[in-house]
Amino acid sequence: MGPLSSFDPEIYEAIVAEFHRQQDELELIASENYVSVAVLQAMGTVLTNKYAEGLPGKRYYGGCVHVDVVERIARDRAKQLFGCDGANVQPHSGAQANAAVYLAVCKAGDTVLGQDLSHGGHLSHGSPVNSSGRLYRAVHYPVDVATGRLDMNVVREIALRERPRLILCGASAYARVIDFAAFSEIAREVGAVLCADIAHIAGLVVGGVHPSPVTHCDFVTTTTHKTLRGPRGGLIMASRDWANAMNKAVFPGIQGGPLEHVIAAKAVAFKEALSPDFAVYARQVVTNAQAMASRLIERGLTLVSGGTDNHLMLIDLGEACTGQDAEDALGRAGITVNKNTVPGERRSPNVTSGVRVGTAAMTTRGLGVAEAVQVADWIADAIAARDDADRLAAVRREVMELCARFPVYPSDLMSAGGAAG
Numbered sequence: 001m002g003p004l005s006s007f008d009p010e011i012y013e014a015i016v017a018e019f020h021r022q023q024d025e026l027e028l029i030a031s032e033n034y035v036s037v038a039v040l041q042a043m044g045t046v047l048t049n050k051y052a053e054g055l056p057g058k059r060y061y062g063g064c065v066h067v068d069v070v071e072r073i074a075r076d077r078a079k080q081l082f083g084c085d086g087a088n089v090q091p092h093s094g095a096q097a098n099a100a101v102y103l104a105v106c107k108a109g110d111t112v113l114g115q116d117l118s119h120g121g122h123l124s125h126g127s128p129v130n131s132s133g134r135l136y137r138a139v140h141y142p143v144d145v146a147t148g149r150l151d152m153n154v155v156r157e158i159a160l161r162e163r164p165r166l167i168l169c170g171a172s173a174y175a176r177v178i179d180f181a182a183f184s185e186i187a188r189e190v191g192a193v194l195c196a197d198i199a200h201i202a203g204l205v206v207g208g209v210h211p212s213p214v215t216h217c218d219f220v221t222t223t224t225h226k227t228l229r230g231p232r233g234g235l236i237m238a239s240r241d242w243a244n245a246m247n248k249a250v251f252p253g254i255q256g257g258p259l260e261h262v263i264a265a266k267a268v269a270f271k272e273a274l275s276p277d278f279a280v281y282a283r284q285v286v287t288n289a290q291a292m293a294s295r296l297i298e299r300g301l302t303l304v305s306g307g308t309d310n311h312l313m314l315i316d317l318g319e320a321c322t323g324q325d326a327e328d329a330l331g332r333a334g335i336t337v338n339k340n341t342v343p344g345e346r347r348s349p350n351v352t353s354g355v356r357v358g359t360a361a362m363t364t365r366g367l368g369v370a371e372a373v374q375v376a377d378w379i380a381d382a383i384a385a386r387d388d389a390d391r392l393a394a395v396r397r398e399v400m401e402l403c404a405r406f407p408v409y410p411s412d413l414m415s416a417g418g419a420a421g
């Protein structure tokens with residue numbers, strides 16, 4: 001990063017510091033991952049200079065011949081990966097992808113039904129502080145507080161009562177398999193359009209370790225940067241009937257020019273996800289999560305729904321400790337997680353009673369079951385010793401030793417001129 005390091009040392013140094021944070025600490029935020037060097041390289045390119053409003057072959061700007069190649073490849077790979085009829089690779093993020101689906105399907109004031117935010121749903125599924133909850137009439141289904149699982153009879157009752165135009169399934173903090181076929185039956189029964197937001201589990205879906213929603217849904221939205229392990233961004237898939245409406249909703253509906261450098265990086269990530277190695281990765285993510293969950297339970301911690309089927313688990317800390325205190329203690333031990341509400345939450349969303357833990361990133365750096373069990377022990381130790389600075393420092397030293405054995409990136413990635421060098 002020669003010119004950047006001398007032209008803008010403040011920014012350069014912050015980037016280098018973040019590189020070392022990622023190398024030296026254990027990332028257990030369930031929505032994060034580490035992209036490959038090839039994905040980094042695609043992002044740091046001259047494609048960022050190009051305006052390309054419209055779609056490949058139908059642009060509002062000249063000079064799109066090469067970005068058309070890139071975007072067509074990205075779109076074709078997305079279709080191949082998920083087996084969908086239509087794909088739009090332009091959404092800048094997962095929330096943008098969802099906003100485009102609302103715009104494609106609903107008029108302002110229409111009813112949309114999604115999973116409750118405090119029960120694992122996402123802000124963009126109708127929270128009152130999000131455009132989805134301000135522009136549309138949002139109603140929500142809960143998880144069963146006793147089991148921590150969705151009860152499809154309850155979802156059906158609410159759908160029959162509320163008659164939504166659009167039903168969203170998919171979540172940010174739900175550890176169990178989502179029954180897309182059951183959602184599809186309910187949507188058909190009440191005459192709703194169905195969208196699955198698989199932002200979290202997309203990598204597991206393409207890796208064959210979670211059922212695919214594609215044949216059951218009118219739309220599927222996802223982020224590209226979580227278990228799918230691509231650049232930060234969004235993707236929408238649609239059935240043949242909805243493909244046109246999808247494209248118009250993205251542009252000119254909610255966005256201007258697409259980020260073609262990010263679309264190039266999405267294409268690279270899709271190529272990676274199409275390889276047999278990715279299925280091995282996805283399986284290992286779930287195996288690691290289940291090993292970690294079992295160990296946490298052995299160590300006396302409570303997990304919402306009693307375990308996990310996917311890449312994440314939600315620890316319910318009960319009365320003794322808050323999510324904020326656990327997040328802070330784990331942070332001091334070199335383990336990054338996020339506090340999270342639990343079903344039936346009694347504390348504020350700024351404090352919470354839970355932490356969410358995920359294995360997508362640690363699996364990318366090569367950690368397996370033995371390490372997952374060790375990490376679970378450190379989590380249990382750090383939460384128990386949350387007021388003991390010496391014990392937390394001792395865990396941090398062990399975490400750093402493990403991280404040094406499993407580097408995310410070559411150590412000279414920054415000094416070699418950056419990934420795009």
Ligand SMILES: Cc1ncc(COP(=O)(O)O)c(C=O)c1O
Nearest residue numbers: 093094095122171172197199223
């Ligand atoms: C289920 C779900 N949908 C959408 C999003 C939003 O994605 P982004 O942050 O890229 O807008 C998230 C992000 O956490 C998510 O978990």
